[in-house]
Amino acid sequence: MFPIGHASISYLISQIGRKPKHFGWKDVIFIIFCGNIFDFDFFLPPISGFPNGGHHYFPTHTPLAGIILFLILFLLFRKVFSKHTFVLAGLAMLSHLVLDDLSYWLYLLGLAKEGSPQIFWLYPFDPRRKIEIQNFFESYSEEPIGNEYFVKRYFLGAPQLFVSEFLMMIIAVLVLARKVVRGKKR
Numbered sequence: 001m002f003p004i005g006h007a008s009i010s011y012l013i014s015q016i017g018r019k020p021k022h023f024g025w026k027d028v029i030f031i032i033f034c035g036n037i038f039d040f041d042f043f044l045p046p047i048s049g050f051p052n053g054g055h056h057y058f059p060t061h062t063p064l065a066g067i068i069l070f071l072i073l074f075l076l077f078r079k080v081f082s083k084h085t086f087v088l089a090g091l092a093m094l095s096h097l098v099l100d101d102l103s104y105w106l107y108l109l110g111l112a113k114e115g116s117p118q119i120f121w122l123y124p125f126d127p128r129r130k131i132e133i134q135n136f137f138e139s140y141s142e143e144p145i146g147n148e149y150f151v152k153r154y155f156l157g158a159p160q161l162f163v164s165e166f167l168m169m170i171i172a173v174l175v176l177a178r179k180v181v182r183g184k185k186r
């Protein structure tokens with residue numbers, strides 16, 4: 001999924017529940033940031049010798065990394081944000097991994113033409129990861145894979161995902177617009 005999809009769902013997550021007194025735009029931005037935090041490793045492949053587009057195979061794109069990142073953010077910002085904000089931020093992080101793996105789940109359900117595991121939930125004990133990285137490098141040696149390949153596969157391989165990403169964006173914009181029209185501050 002693209003950053004816009006993760007940002008949209010994170011924004012919708014930020015609107016869940018009854019907001020505490022000091023909940024404001026900084027909380028919403030923090031939750032959206034957490035919902036996208038895993039994708040900062042997108043810039044790592046070129047400096048790690050890994051082919052482009054392979055950032056889902058990185059240890060930084062796993063639940064274990066999510067727990068570590070969450071704990072760091074909690075220690076840094078525990079005086080800035082409420083428990084409510086941290087719960088939603090954790091939920092936004094979890095939603096990122098679920099949405100990244102959704103194409104594979106659709107494939108398992110027979111709803112997508114192709115798919116392979118994207119998130120290795122039990123890392124470092126997920127045996128699928130080694131096999132998938134091997135497959136990734138094998139297909140790369142046959143034909144160099146770039147980011148364009150993944151973008152093309154995303155649109156053609158799992159159009160449901162693209163459609164749901166688009167819908168989530170529309171819903172997020174509508175929720176935001178309603179809030180602006182009503183003059184709400186958060």
Ligand SMILES: [Zn+2]
Pocket residue numbers: 038039061096100
């Ligand atoms: Zn991701």
